[in-house]
Structures are given as C-alpha cells and as structure tokens.
Amino acid sequence: MTPTLWSAIRSEWIKFRSVRSTITGILTFIALTIGISAVVCIAVKSHWSDPGSHFDHLVFDPTSTSLTGIFLAQFAVGTIGILAVTSEYSTGSMRTTLSAVPRRARVVLAKMAVLIAAIVILGEIVVFTAFTIGQAIFKGVVPTASLATGDVLRAVMMAGAYLTLITLFAFGIGLIVRTTAASIIVYTAVLLIVPIIVNFLPRVLQHDITRFLPSQLGSAMWSTSQPAQTFSWGLSSGILAAYVVALVGVGTYLLQRRDA
C-alpha cells in the first residue's frame, strides 16, 4: 500500500500524456527530424552532379546528412523537457504534485524516468526512420551508408541518445529557472548563442572551449568519424551526461530548499 518511486512514475506518466503541449511537442519533433532531414537529403541529391561540387563530395557524410533535422528537433525535445517542470509552476499544479509526493527528489526521478522512456523510444525510432529515408533518397546517385557498418549504427543510435540527454539537460534548466520563457531562452542561448560568442575568442581558447559545448558534443556523438574540435563520441556522451547530472542535481537541491 505504501507508495513507491514506481507510483510516482505512473502518476507522472498520466500527467505527461494527458496534456496537449506534450502531444504537439512530440509531433513537432517527429515532423522536424524526419521532414527537415529528408528535405536536406533531396537538396544534396539534386545538386550532387553540379560542376564544382567536388569539395562537398570530400566532406560528405551520408549518415549525419540524413540526420540534419536533429538541429531543429533538439529544440522540440528541449521544450518538452522544460515544460515537464515549468508548466507545473505556471499552472500552480506543482503544489498539488508536491502534496501528493512530498519527497521532492522522488518527483524529479519520476519525471526523468518518464522523459527518458518517452524520448529514448521515440527518439531512436525517429532517427532510424530519418536515416532510412535519407539513404533511400540518396540511392543510385549519392553514396549511401549502411547500418551494417559499425560506426554508422553507432552514430544513428547516439543521435537518439543525444536527443534524450539534451531533453534532460533542458529539464535541468527548467528545474533551476522555473519559468518557461526564461528556461527556453537559457536553453537556446547555450545551444546557439554561446557557440557564436566563442567564435570571437582567440583561436587557442576557441579550440579548448568549443569541444565542451553541447552542440559539439552532439556532433561528435552522431558523426561516423570524429569531426574537428570534438572529443571522441564516447567521451562526448560522458561529458553531456555529466552536464545533465550537474544541472538536475542543482535543480533538485533547489527544489528541496525552496518554498513551493
């Protein structure tokens, strides 16, 4: 009869699937990942034989090209991660949630469990679909990649893993910041604006800092060969996971300290 972590997870799952923002977020995520990726693949294919495209051919990676939609999709999943906590504050339902589950760390774990389950499954399905569609578009004209190659399989799987980790990263920001708008600004700034600012730093610093940025960690994870200014895909996933642990850790500490 005593409620457990599992009871809290079931409760969070009901909450997750019963609001429209989750559903729209997920549909946007699917459409962006598969749609944008396919559009990019078609564009590449139609210009493949253009004169002067030799340089494009040299750096071409059929795997990451077929996953280009991730650049936008990470904002859809990030929003899902952020809303999982900020919508509770904006609607006042956080008080109801914490009355039902007064152990606040348990609330955080339950929300994370639901996000992981949803985005891992959905994310993997979506990236493998985008990959398959991309290779089908390339077929015959552009070189294609096969999942039978170890690095290709790893890159596609890691693309799904990146989306899950970045969702939790956003969730951690939401826990700390608490309002939707501010959380989305912080999240977008970290993914898009910080890399631009780093570009203006002296080259020596650039090299040291860029490798640690979430966007670069992601590129390393879903590329078949290690891109410039990145760590290995394994180390990159580890660093991103460490960011998640740090953000969620700080967020949980604050949740426990603050008045709801």
Next chain:
Amino acid sequence: MLKLDHLTKQYKDTLAVDDLDFEVKAGVVTGFLGPNGSGKSTTMRIIMGLDRPTKGRATINGKQYHDLASPLREVGALLDAKSVNPSRSARNHLRALAASNKIPYSRVDEVLDFVGLTSVAGKKVGGFSLGMSQRLGIAGALLGDPGVLLFDEPVNGLDPEGIRWIRDFFRTLANEGRTVFVSSHLMSEMAVSADEIIVIGRGHFITSGTVDQLTATAAGTVLVRAANPDSLASALPADAHYEALNDGALRIAGLSAEDVGNLAFAAGIALHELTPQRASLEEVFMDLTASSLQYGHQTPGVPS
C-alpha cells in the same frame, strides 16, 4: 489530529507566522480566522509541507508532512482550487493523484460522483467555473479518504447553494470523526459553520474558543433609558465609560446591567429601559484584530 508546535515563518523582513502553537481537534469543525494577510494560507502551506517553517513544526498524526508515507490517505487539502493544469481533464488530474499514492482508480469515479462532476469528468479543467474547480479540489482532498482535512477560504467563489452544501459537508466530515480545519477571513461564515474558532492576526495567535465563549469574553455594554439621563450620568462611577445617544439613551461600558440598575435605584432615578447588549461575533473579531490589521484603512471622513 493536527498540531502546530511553535510554528514560525519569517520572510525577509516580515514575520508571516509568529509562534503559532495549538492543536486542532478531531470530530469538530475548527475555523481558522484572521484578516487577509494574517498568515492563514502560509500556515496551511507549511502544514502541507510546501513551505518550510523558520522555526517549530506542524505535525499530522504525530508526523511532519514530508514523513507521511502515503500523504493523501492521511491529509486532504483544498488550498487553491486553481492549482491544476488547465489542459488536463478532471479525471486525468485525479487519476494522476490517485496513482501517486496507490489509490485505486475506482475511487476517482466515486469522488467525482460525490462532488457532482461525473458528467464533466472528461472535460478540460481550464473550462471549469470557480465553483466547479472548488468541487474538483474537494474531490482531490477526499481521494485518499483522509482523517485530516484542510480548506483554505473554501467559500470564495461559491454561490449560496454551494455555500450551504459545503457547510453541511464540513459538518458531515466532522461527525465522521475527522479533523476539519477551515480558514476564512469572514467571521459571519465561521459563526455558522465552525464549532471551534482560532483567531490570528499578523501571524500571531489572538484567541480561541467556541463561538459562545468568544462572544462572552468580549465586554458587553448596557443600554439605559432614564427619566433624567444627566443625573444618571453623574451618578456613574468615574471609571465607567458612557456614550450619550441622540435619543437620550446612554450606552454604558464597564458595568453590568445589574450594577446600573442598582446605581439608578440608589440615586432615585427612574429607568425606562435597561438592556444588556452582547457584542456580535463580528464586533468581537473587529476588536480582536483591529490592532493587527496588516493593511489598515481609515474610516472615510464625512464632508462637513
């Protein structure tokens, strides 16, 4: 059973709750009365484990809220009817609550039926009126069939029929042996719905007791009509305060009707009326909290 143990909550420079120390008994409806901003809601949030006290503690059946293994089965609360995600349906909201405390879903339908929301159970809460939201909040409070129930300003936004319903409902809960703790800033509401009343002002305890006890402790006045009011006034002891009313009557404070009658008899003044006047609960409340109003206001002046 609900107990506050020297409960204190200090915000930066305001003392919201100041050393509250009392017990709320089971089997009666206890009113928690105080002007707006007197710390009622803060106290309730601390009881529910949402805010942390600066000092002291609140316990339910001997335990602080965060130590309750299955909180919804021990405490039910309606603190803010709007603390529900508006895009979720009433049923899903209650199911999520039920799941978190291992309460069977069949109970969700029972409480929906009890508060009369069955027909709108699948509708989004955002479209609910305040009255319907209050009912949903009550359904949530009853979900775990708890022995302790807290309601923060429950009659706000209810129509007269709803107010009557909720009074009867509190009565029923108390008769079943539960602890019912209801806050309000309306004395008149508490006078009819509560058995025991705890009065606070600016976060600190002022007084407590039954409605009768509270009105009895307040000093009443005596209304006197005498054949010669002036000589009656001069016959009164120096420490008695009186007020001469327009129609020639005197309102005397600090003396009982008996004292006034005896005085008049001794002075040989004929009395036409001698009426002890008991303070209404509303007056008692105004008296008690006058000095502790957070946001005091002046009586509007009459232009001359």
